[in-house]
Amino acid sequence: MKKNIIFVLVLCLYTVPVFAKINIVTTIPDFASIAKEVGGDMVSVKSLLRSNQDPHYIEPKPSFASSMNQADLFIVVGLELEIGWVPVLLTQSRNPEIQKGKAGYLEPWRGIRILDIPTGKIDRSGGDIHPDGNPHYWLDPRNGIVIAKNIADRLSKLDPGNATLYKNNVVKYEKKLKEKIAFWQRQLKGLKGKSVVTHHQSFTYFANWIGLRVVDRIEDKPGIPPSASHMIALIKHIRSLKIPLVITEHYYNPKPSEKLKKETGIAVVYLPTSATNYIALFDELVPKLKGSL
Amino acid sequence: MMQRHCYALMLVVCLVFVSFHAQATEIEENDNTTEQGQVLLWKINKTGSKALLPDISLIGMVAGAYFRDDPANAQGPNPSRTGFNFQGAELAIQSVVDPYIRGDVFIHFMEDAFEVEELYITTLSLPLNLQFKVGKMRAHFGRENLQHVDSMSFVDYSRLRRYFLGNEGFVEWGSELSVLLPVKWFSEITFGFYQGMNDDNFNSPDKSDFAYLTHIKNAFDITVHTTVQLGLSGSWGNNGTASGNLTQIYGADFYVRWRPSDRKGIKWQTEYYYRRLQDVGTTAVEGGLTSQFIYQFAKRWETGVRFDAVGFPDNGFKQYQASPMLTFLATEFFRLRTQYNYLHIDGVAKKQHEVFLQMIFNMGPHGAHAF
Numbered sequence: 251m252k253k254n255i256i257f258v259l260v261l262c263l264y265t266v267p268v269f270a271k272i273n274i275v276t277t278i279p280d281f282a283s284i285a286k287e288v289g290g291d292m293v294s295v296k297s298l299l300r301s302n303q304d305p306h307y308i309e310p311k312p313s314f315a316s317s318m319n320q321a322d323l324f325i326v327v328g329l330e331l332e333i334g335w336v337p338v339l340l341t342q343s344r345n346p347e348i349q350k351g352k353a354g355y356l357e358p359w360r361g362i363r364i365l366d367i368p369t370g371k372i373d374r375s376g377g378d379i380h381p382d383g384n385p386h387y388w389l390d391p392r393n394g395i396v397i398a399k400n401i402a403d404r405l406s407k408l409d410p411g412n413a414t415l416y417k418n419n420v421v422k423y424e425k426k427l428k429e430k431i432a433f434w435q436r437q438l439k440g441l442k443g444k445s446v447v448t449h450h451q452s453f454t455y456f457a458n459w460i461g462l463r464v465v466d467r468i469e470d471k472p473g474i475p476p477s478a479s480h481m482i483a484l485i486k487h488i489r490s491l492k493i494p495l496v497i498t499e500h501y502y503n504p505k506p507s508e509k510l511k512k513e514t515g516i517a518v519v520y521l522p523t524s525a526t527n528y529i530a531l532f533d534e535l536v537p538k539l540k541g542s543l
Numbered sequence: 544m545m546q547r548h549c550y551a552l553m554l555v556v557c558l559v560f561v562s563f564h565a566q567a568t569e570i571e572e573n574d575n576t577t578e579q580g581q582v583l584l585w586k587i588n589k590t591g592s593k594a595l596l597p598d599i600s601l602i603g604m605v606a607g608a609y610f611r612d613d614p615a616n617a618q619g620p621n622p623s624r625t626g627f628n629f630q631g632a633e634l635a636i637q638s639v640v641d642p643y644i645r646g647d648v649f650i651h652f653m654e655d656a657f658e659v660e661e662l663y664i665t666t667l668s669l670p671l672n673l674q675f676k677v678g679k680m681r682a683h684f685g686r687e688n689l690q691h692v693d694s695m696s697f698v699d700y701s702r703l704r705r706y707f708l709g710n711e712g713f714v715e716w717g718s719e720l721s722v723l724l725p726v727k728w729f730s731e732i733t734f735g736f737y738q739g740m741n742d743d744n745f746n747s748p749d750k751s752d753f754a755y756l757t758h759i760k761n762a763f764d765i766t767v768h769t770t771v772q773l774g775l776s777g778s779w780g781n782n783g784t785a786s787g788n789l790t791q792i793y794g795a796d797f798y799v800r801w802r803p804s805d806r807k808g809i810k811w812q813t814e815y816y817y818r819r820l821q822d823v824g825t826t827a828v829e830g831g832l833t834s835q836f837i838y839q840f841a842k843r844w845e846t847g848v849r850f851d852a853v854g855f856p857d858n859g860f861k862q863y864q865a866s867p868m869l870t871f872l873a874t875e876f877f878r879l880r881t882q883y884n885y886l887h888i889d890g891v892a893k894k895q896h897e898v899f900l901q902m903i904f905n906m907g908p909h910g911a912h913a914f
Contacts, residue, residue, distance in 0.1 A: 300767065304805055307805040309800070309802060309914055310912075310913065310914050311762070311764065311770050311800075311914055312729030312731075312760075312762035312770070312772065312914055313728070313729055313762065313763075313764045313770070315723070315729060316723070316727075316728065316729045319672060319723055333908065334875065338912065338913050340667075341645060341665055341667065342723075342913070344667075344669070344672045344673070344674050344723050346642070346667055346668030346669075349639070349642065349667050349668075350639065351642070352642070374874075374876060377874075378874065378875065473874065473875075474874060475842065475843065501804065501805070503806060503842065
């Protein structure tokens, strides 16, 4: 009798409720925000990272593996952005449904034009390069629509009974996002063609969207702090082209940007690359950028 | 004998699970189309069979060393002589094999030889949060024993690890079954069943003598920036000094990680080992502690100190070591480290002084290390 009770208790611990929501775990909070819009009440979402963390350099905390263990759908940026920490977590999660290639694993960039794909021989003399291209694709809000559609497609596959709901939610979200995109574009209209310097390549997609010209970078090579000689060359470049603005990701060391400001008088703006609400991210980015140029 | 039968039964059950599950699970197909049925794939993927090649990395470790007195014995991957030391080149070949397992192989090249340091498969699809690992592996004992030289914060292994687990560490052919418990925090229990080849503890000539292990790990995020990890380990097996003589080692590990940004952080790792080793006519009971504190003060710089104390309780003599270090992490793939060791051994008049300058480089993809 005692053995039977223990068996039932153990079984209960492992049993998933039949009417449970689809459990979505994302690496970045922006994807969690989009997934919530698409999934509505049918999903619960959790982001492993906070909006102020650099997704390149994350330690694979055990709690991440626990969260992934419970996930029905794991959404990652992909393009090797999380290669330094996600692979080990996938193994530790013991969750066969979210392994790469399974329906529970999603890199939602399908349909997005990937930028900065390196050509020719690739090696690390060029810094910490991403061989598959620039992974910061969510920073073009038009790509947010594609991401939402990809998430909806995958949710429909995992939960066909609510496919219509997911499709309707995407339509609503697309409408809302398109209205906001039109508004943001009006706000930033005057910035088209302006030259800027960025710290890392995070804002490539953002600049591509609004027509900003990224003429130089603080990081001469991605992931490598700038050398003194590069900073001298950059100061000359800023002075000669009269570049008005440096855009720095808010989690990067502000010292190089401040040095450029001190030496050349260039304006510096610190911008987020991530937020717990995808639309709120651009609601913050757009006026900050507009106000600094 | 009963215990051995239980472990053997556990092994067979796991293998049946793996094979049964491999047959039962269908491989999901990739969906390459959009809702309009058109392929919209702008990105150009690696083509053909190249996309299926495993991740291959080579990690080279070289150290310059000064010893007041050069060590007398082989030191494994630790520096062993004044002058240049080749700590080894580790060739890592890693890949998911199929939907059911992944494979990891680490071949360690030394100056005049090479050996398979680790070679194991890990299941990816067992039910009930179980995971099975089989091959040659670092036994899941404590925390430091799982770390390769390249993923450590110091040039050499701690005195504790070297004294209790040997200069090569506790590496065995065998299998491990682990389970992730369905609780809100990370809680994992591991059972190990090994050949028993560790010279310092389990080197029994009897072919039916194996070594066994149990490890419990719990980890908690106590704040958004701070994680605490607690572990308990126990390993036992015949040691070969005489028929039925046992070695029992128990360990407790404690790790705190505070990392508010990628430019600042603290790692504090402490382990205690306790060993009871039966020999002919006597039983040695020994213990020891290692504790290391690492402070990252800039994106590419960290400093720290490690204290080792062996002989609590003692077996006739005590050892103490203090090791300050400074590391420059040029990139994720190249680092330079300098370290000083002060070693005191009871009964040895001369104190040992050691100074190292180490270079580690990694050619290949990122090597993701466990937390």
